[in-house]
Amino acid sequence: MCYTVPVPERIIGIVGKTNVGKSTLFSAMTMIPVKIADHPFTTIEPNIGVAYVKKRCVHVELGLTGCNPRTGFCVKGFRFIPVKVMDVAGLVPGAHRGRGLGNKFMDDLRQADVLIHVVDAAGSTDLDGNRVKPGSADPVEEAKSILFEINEWFKNVIVRIWENKISRTIVTAQNPVEVIYQNISGLNVKRAHVIDAIRQAGLDSKHPKNWSLSDVVEFSLKLREVSKPIIVAANKADFPEAKDNVKRLIGELGEENVVPVSALAELIIRKASQTGLVDYVPGDADFEIRDPAALTREQLKVLEMIRESVLKPHGSTGVQELLRRAVFDKLKLIAVYPVADESRLSDHSGNVLPDAYLVERGTTIRELAYSIHTALGEGFLYAIDAKRRRRVGESYVLADDDVVKIVSTLSR
Ligand SMILES: Nc1nc2c(ncn2[C@@H]2O[C@H](COP(=O)(O)OP(=O)(O)OP(=O)(O)O)[C@@H](O)[C@H]2O)c(=O)[nH]1
Ligand SMILES: [Mg+2]
Known part of the structure; x- marks a missing residue:
């Protein structure tokens, strides 16, 4: 079996007030060196890279000694699965009215599936991102005002599309949900999101042609919540002032x-x-200094400070936990491992568990086949659940950590 088309990638957008550590977080996740500086609006153009979400690898459950990932990597029994991350320019209150850099750049995040909202939990920057005494700014106020900006951006995009396109075609539409969905698909919104948002806004019994502007606004707010869920990164947790915040x-x-x-x-x-200099697996509660003699006194001091102010009180730096919550809690994705040889659990070249794909809960085996390759979906015959050594049909709903071989007319 040849996998030529990758399963659609998930995109995590990093947003927040300016100068709170968005690019630092992006760099820590991707190891891409980007501009980081202690002043507002350091980032202008978006940074895009690959981060890895950590999950216990299925090879451990299967009693294997290891695996050979084709994408991502596996360390000490943990599989690191790639996800795309995007860091954009910073917001300030009033951005929707053009303050700071405005919020036009948020359009870069249209493709995002989930947002990480970075907040300065140390209260060390004011609402405009200028450095202030730690503890003197209010992160709760910051979180609320930036959430308002995110919602304003999303709402304005929807209202614009509604007024320019949807309102005209919806009047005669046979299937109004489809009309809404087709017109806003550029926001990476799924049909199920549209249906959910209509229900949550209490609009199911009102035909969209009769929606008032406030109905459209209510729908857009619910749609933002379901289609771009947010996890808050309470950043700068190394400051003592962050604890209460x-x-x-x-x-x-x-x-x-x-x-x-x-x-x-x-x-x-x-x-x-x-x-x-150190041994460290991202997400771990500690690191090990390889040779203390190879480090300067200053370096040792910084590492010790990190241990005392971050790792001991919080159990980790929080970065992997953020990714985990974004991917597995907010997006509710599961990992599945397609293989070509169900006995060796490998591809044709003998690479064990070469791919770990993130798919939505509820995905059927045939849908997975389609997302790997259209021809694989079309020629689908059956699949083999390699863990339980049984044949499954096209409507089999994948479970987390399933290892599957897809048999299609292609592989015959
Ligand atoms: N103490 C501490 N400082 C941090 C942390 N994260 C970022 N910083 C500092 O915060 C400042 C701003 O970091 P950036 O990553 O450039 O912030 P940003 O949100 O991308 O800023 P803009 O692109 O200007 O909006 C830098 O001086 C970083 O070193 C953190 O976790 N702890
Ligand atoms: Mg930045």
């Missing part, structure tokens, strides 16, 4: 929506790991 953010937004993070700590440890 993290609690306040959790109190305001809910525990499931907030992760204490130190993007800077992650970036420092990963760089040290890249140059061989």
Whole structure:
């Protein structure tokens, strides 16, 4: 079996007030060196890269000694699966009215499936991103005002499309949901999102041709929530001032929506790991210094500070936890491992568990076949659930960590 078309990639958008650490987080996730500076509006053009979400690899459950990933990597029994990340310019309150850099650049995030909203949990920058005494700015106020800007951006895009296109065609539409969906598909919104948002806005019994402007606005807010869910990165958690603020953010937004993070700590440890100074697996609760004699006193001090102010109190730098929550909790994705040889659990060249794909919960085996290759979907005959050694049909709903061989007319 030849996989020529990759399963659609997921995109995580990084948004937030200016100067809160968005690019630091992006760099810590992707190891791409980007412009980072302690002043507002350092980033202008978007940065795009690949991060890896961490998950216990299925080879452990199967009792294998290892695997040979074709994309991503596997370390100490953990599979790191690629996801795309995008870092954009910073927002300020009033951006929707053109303040700061405005919010036009948010259109870069139309393709995002989920957003990481970075907040300065140390309260060390004012609402315009200028450096202030840590603890003097209010991260809860920041979180709310930037969320308002994100919602304004999304709402304005929808209202514009509604007024320019949807309102004209919806009057005679046989299937209004389809008309809405087709017109806003550029926002990477799925049919199910449109249906969910209509229901959540309490508009199911009102034909969209009769919606008022406030109905459209209500629909757009619900649509933003379902199609671009947000996880908050309470960043700069290394500052002592962040402790109470993290609690306040959790109190305001809910525990499931907030992760204490130190993007800077992650970036420092990963760089040290890249140059061989420390052993560190992203997401771990600690790192190991290989040879203390190879480090300067200053370097040792910084690493010790990270251990005391971030790793010990929070259990990790929070960066992998952010990715985990974005991909597995917010997007509710599962991992599946297609193989060509169900006995060796490998591709034709003998690479064990070469691919780990992220798919939506509820995806059937045939839908997976289609997303790998149209011809594979069209020629689908049956599949083999390699873990349970049984044949499954096209309507089999994939489970997390399934290992499957797809048999199609292609592979005959
Ligand atoms: N102490 C601490 N400082 C951080 C952390 N993350 C970022 N910073 C610092 O915050 C400043 C801004 O970082 P950037 O990553 O450039 O912020 P940004 O949000 O991308 O800023 P703009 O692109 O200008 O909107 C830099 O001085 C970083 O070193 C963190 O976790 N802890
Ligand atoms: Mg930046």
